Amino acid sequence: MIRDIIDIPLPFLRALTVDWRPDWRGQPPATGTDGSDQVVYNAFPRWVGAPQLVLPPEMVGAWRALVLRGQGRVNAYRVRMVDPVVSPVWSGAGWREVWSAWQSGLYVEPRPQMPCAAPAAAGATSIVVDESALSRPITVGSFLSYQDWPFAVTGRSGSGAATTLQVELLRVAIPAGAQIDVIARGVFLASGDAMGLPAYGLDRVARPQLDLVEWITR
Structure with missing residues (x-):
């Protein structure tokens, strides 16, 4: 379609x-024979x-x-x-x-955009960015995206051209120098x-x- x-x-x-x-996308929990709960994640x-x-x-x-x-x-x-x-x-x-x-x-x-300072693989839990040209630092808990694929910021360290962001749901690779949407x-x-x-x-x-x-x- x-x-x-x-x-x-x-x-x-x-x-x-x-x-x-x-x-x-987790399936409803099921109870195992030993009494433990099992949650299955089998979708993207x-x-x-x-x-x-x-x-x-x-x-x-x-x-x-x-x-x-x-x-x-x-x-x-x-x-x-x-x-x-x-x-x-x-x-x-x-x-x-x-x-x-x-x-x-x-x-x-x-x-507003910022460059990815180092290549990041799909599934990475942290990325390095250059936020020196932004009007304010990236906030923990905010949403960013690359090529219309959103992800979330869960932590940060450093500043300026070498800011490390902890992220969740980074599902596509980001090459060095690529522009990330703020x-x-x-x-x-x-x-x-x-x-x-x-x-x-x-x-x-x-x-x-x-x-x-x-x-x-x-």
């Missing part, structure tokens, strides 16, 4: 709730999330058009895994200013055909609920 990837720009990702998490882990967005009236039509392009579960979505508490990404500009720029084709989405991006599928379609009441503010599962067979 050939899927298009629908890009969800950053201005839409005004989240009321943030709950990105790994789905380790993936990221899932069900963020709820809040969209002012000006954004509702454009959001509806974007979701309709997804055709339910037919196509996929490239989503920024925004976590405003751990890794704030918004500038001082208000959403109206950002939205006006987006509508007029003048919006330039921030995409605002993590992943490619996700909708869990249902009606996911994300906006509804609103008298306040005309839509609060669409997403339910996303990472597309790992792409």
Whole structure:
């Protein structure tokens, strides 16, 4: 099946709730003959999330058009895994200013990146990066990505051009010098055909609920 990837720009990702998490894909525990519990992991882990967005009236039509392009579960979505508490990404500009720029084709989405200072193999639990050009150090607990494959930061040591990050779910190799996205991006599928379609009441503010599962067979 050939899927298009629908890009969800950053201005839409005004989240009321943030709950990105790994789905380790473990099977229900079974009790062995000796009374011990056994948990089996026999599938590739993936990221899932069900963020709820809040969209002012000006954004509702454009959001509806974007979701309709997804055709339910037919196509996929490239989503920024925004976590405003751990890794704030918004500038001082208000959403109206950002939205006006987006509508007029003048919006330039921030995409901070940093180079991987040494090659890292798939499955590695640490990577060395050069964060000297970033506006702030990488935060423990934040999400990063390489070529739309997200991973999480679980610890750090060092600084500047020789920062070591402990990571989880690094599922692809990263060559030396490759650029890592500081605002993590992943490619996700909708869990249902009606996911994300906006509804609103008298306040005309839509609060669409997403339910996303990472597309790992792409």
